Amino acid sequence: MRTAPTGLxxxxxxxxxxxxxxxxxxxxxxxxxxxxxxxxxxxxxxxxRLHWENFALAWQQGGYNNLMRxxxxxxxxxxxxxxxxxxxxxxxxxxLHPWAGKHLSVFFVLGLTLPVELIxxxxxxxxxxxxxxxxxxxxxxxVVALLLPFGVYWMQSHFASMxxxxxxxxxxxxxxxxxxxxxxxxxxxxxxxxxxxxLVFMWTWNQFLLVIVLMQDPAMRTAxxxxxxxVGQYTTNIPLLAAATIITVAxxxxxxxxxxxxxxxxxxxxxxxx
Amino acid sequence: xANPATTEVVRPGSPRVRTxxxxxxxxxxxxxTKALVYLAPALLIYTGFVIxxxxxxxxxxxxxxxxxxxxTVVGLDNYAQIFQNPELYRSVxxxxxxxxxxxxxxxxxxxxxxxxLMGKVRRGMxxxxxxxxxxxxxxxxxVGITWRWLYAETGILNQxxxxxxxxxxxxxxxxxxDLALYALGFIGTWVMSGLCMMLFLAGAQKIDPALYEAAKLxxxxxxxxxxxxxxxxxxxxxxxxxVITTIAALASFDLVFVTTDGGPANQTNxxxxxxxxxAFTRGEVGTASALAIALTVxxxxxxxxxxxxxxxxx
Numbered sequence: 001m002r003t004a005p006t007g008l009x010x011x012x013x014x015x016x017x018x019x020x021x022x023x024x025x026x027x028x029x030x031x032x033x034x035x036x037x038x039x040x041x042x043x044x045x046x047x048x049r050l051h052w053e054n055f056a057l058a059w060q061q062g063g064y065n066n067l068m069r070x071x072x073x074x075x076x077x078x079x080x081x082x083x084x085x086x087x088x089x090x091x092x093x094x095x096l097h098p099w100a101g102k103h104l105s106v107f108f109v110l111g112l113t114l115p116v117e118l119i120x121x122x123x124x125x126x127x128x129x130x131x132x133x134x135x136x137x138x139x140x141x142x143v144v145a146l147l148l149p150f151g152v153y154w155m156q157s158h159f160a161s162m163x164x165x166x167x168x169x170x171x172x173x174x175x176x177x178x179x180x181x182x183x184x185x186x187x188x189x190x191x192x193x194x195x196x197x198x199l200v201f202m203w204t205w206n207q208f209l210l211v212i213v214l215m216q217d218p219a220m221r222t223a224x225x226x227x228x229x230x231v232g233q234y235t236t237n238i239p240l241l242a243a244a245t246i247i248t249v250a251x252x253x254x255x256x257x258x259x260x261x262x263x264x265x266x267x268x269x270x271x272x273x274x
Numbered sequence: 275x276a277n278p279a280t281t282e283v284v285r286p287g288s289p290r291v292r293t294x295x296x297x298x299x300x301x302x303x304x305x306x307t308k309a310l311v312y313l314a315p316a317l318l319i320y321t322g323f324v325i326x327x328x329x330x331x332x333x334x335x336x337x338x339x340x341x342x343x344x345x346t347v348v349g350l351d352n353y354a355q356i357f358q359n360p361e362l363y364r365s366v367x368x369x370x371x372x373x374x375x376x377x378x379x380x381x382x383x384x385x386x387x388x389x390x391l392m393g394k395v396r397r398g399m400x401x402x403x404x405x406x407x408x409x410x411x412x413x414x415x416x417v418g419i420t421w422r423w424l425y426a427e428t429g430i431l432n433q434x435x436x437x438x439x440x441x442x443x444x445x446x447x448x449x450x451x452d453l454a455l456y457a458l459g460f461i462g463t464w465v466m467s468g469l470c471m472m473l474f475l476a477g478a479q480k481i482d483p484a485l486y487e488a489a490k491l492x493x494x495x496x497x498x499x500x501x502x503x504x505x506x507x508x509x510x511x512x513x514x515x516x517v518i519t520t521i522a523a524l525a526s527f528d529l530v531f532v533t534t535d536g537g538p539a540n541q542t543n544x545x546x547x548x549x550x551x552x553a554f555t556r557g558e559v560g561t562a563s564a565l566a567i568a569l570t571v572x573x574x575x576x577x578x579x580x581x582x583x584x585x586x587x588x
Binding site for chain 2: 011012014015018019021022023024025026028029032040041042043044081084085086088089091092093096097098099101104108111113114115116117118119120121122123124125126141142144145146148149151152177202205206208209213224225227228231238241242245248249252253256257260263264267268
């Protein structure tokens with residue numbers, strides 16, 4: 001399309017301005033994190049000396065050894081469990097035509113609108129009765145289940161979008177259901193699976209309410225849950241709080257930068273397909 | 275040989291498929307039952323950890339229970355509370371105000387930006403897309419802490435206001451009785467605007483350019499083109515952006531928990547925060563459950579409304 005150069009400059013100016021509005025808070029956060037611990041920081045101010053030791057200090061005071069371990073245990077368990085369940089269910093719904101398949105699809109999709117608040121109270125008491133509070137299994141089960149509606153729906157629409165001739169050819173070769181899934185469909189599902197995995201990792205990592213309810217033991221909480229409490233203790237120590245915040249988001253930001261294509265397509269397609 | 279009738283490849287009018295399916299209907303039945311085995315793990319986990327607790331919450335909402343001692347059945351009393359207790363109904367009203375900041379403003383910003391930017395910028399879009407999606411991937415707890423700092427008395431917002439000569443209106447924004455809710459809401463605007471904009475721009479790219487040519491031939495100016503071609507063209511994206519952001523507004527917990535914790539003086543209290551406090555610190559499990567149910571009903575009503583409104587707009 002032809003556009004006058006001035007128009008183009010204005011448009012890029014506008015985009016840059018918006019990008020700055022998004023990035024400025026983080027610039028402010030990083031600068032704050034580099035001030036001396038306990039110092040009063042003024043908005044956007046360069047520290048006299050870069051206090052990198054804040055990160056070590058925040059790591060130690062926030063108990064990040066435990067928090068990070070919990071976060072990774074929960075996220076790295078939730079991703080494969082969710083993926084396996086979602087693959088099997090999506091395959092069944094899209095290809096195998098189970099009894100009441102339509103109703104079951106709707107049953108899963110229903111979960112996309114249910115807020116965590118609806119389940120968290122009863123889930124706490126249910127898990128307490130069977131001794132699964134303060135237990136990784138409880139949290140993992142909870143997040144896996146909360147993200148299954150998306151996972152099942154994502155894999156179902158992925159399998160349904162594959163050319164029917166693939167399934168047909170597999171069947172003619174005499175492939176059973178499981179062989180069809182493993183040998184024919186899954187090898188072609190790399191991108192869809194990567195996207196599902198990074199989204200489930202992110203949503204699990206970021207889960208807050210479920211974790212603070214199901215994990216009363218501070219040492220077993222995940223990084224964001226720990227950070228949520230750290231805030232209460234260090235309200236006025238902005239540099240330390242900023243450093244802890246950066247530590248908490250670092251893994252997710254690194255993943256985002258590596259897998260940005262998957263994140264972006266997942267968030268937008270996942271939304272649109274609905 | 276495998277039975278084609280059980281796969282995606284059934285095509286109406288294909289005689290081979292039709293005869294096969296009639297001949298082996300018992301095999302088909304067996305296959306369709308076997309298909310349930312593949313669904314079992316997902317169904318079990320989803321039912322056990324989501325559906326069963328959800329139904330349990332309904333039961334709990336009819337009880338007066340502190341979580342420890344024997345509960346007593348109180349019927350609909352907990353629901354009546356929601357309408358009678360100012361703390362509860364004001365929290366619902368606050369959540370409705372948040373919809374303006376999480377949904378209405380971001381959708382409007384997204385539409386304006388789409389009008390200004392669509393089709394004209396290509397280079398560097400990957401960079402901008404990465405930046406505009408960034409707030410979507412960060413834990414809201416971290417976003418909240420960042421904004422606490424921006425809004426603080428010595429934070430960047432007040433620094434900026436002083437710099438442009440508005441030093442007189444600086445304050446601790448999240449502690450301001452009248453403005454705290456709006457300050458909180460604006461964080462939602464910051465989180466959601468980029469998402470709306472990127473969704474709409476992607477949607478607008480799929481619009482047939484011939485429609486714009488036709489509109490131009492009919493003498494439509496840029497604004498008219500936007501209203502009668504772009505707007506209807508991105509309707510599915512508007513629907514979904516509104517649904518996602520409205521759910522985020524009504525059920526918001528993390529942001530409020532770390533920024534204001536409902537204060538000052540309950541001015542920013544929201545249902546999700548109360549559900550948590552009532553159930554786990556105040557020992558009013560029944561009331562908390564009723565509020566959680568009410569919140570869910572509110573979410574479902576809004577999602578249905580949004581879908582209906584945007585469908586009728588066609």
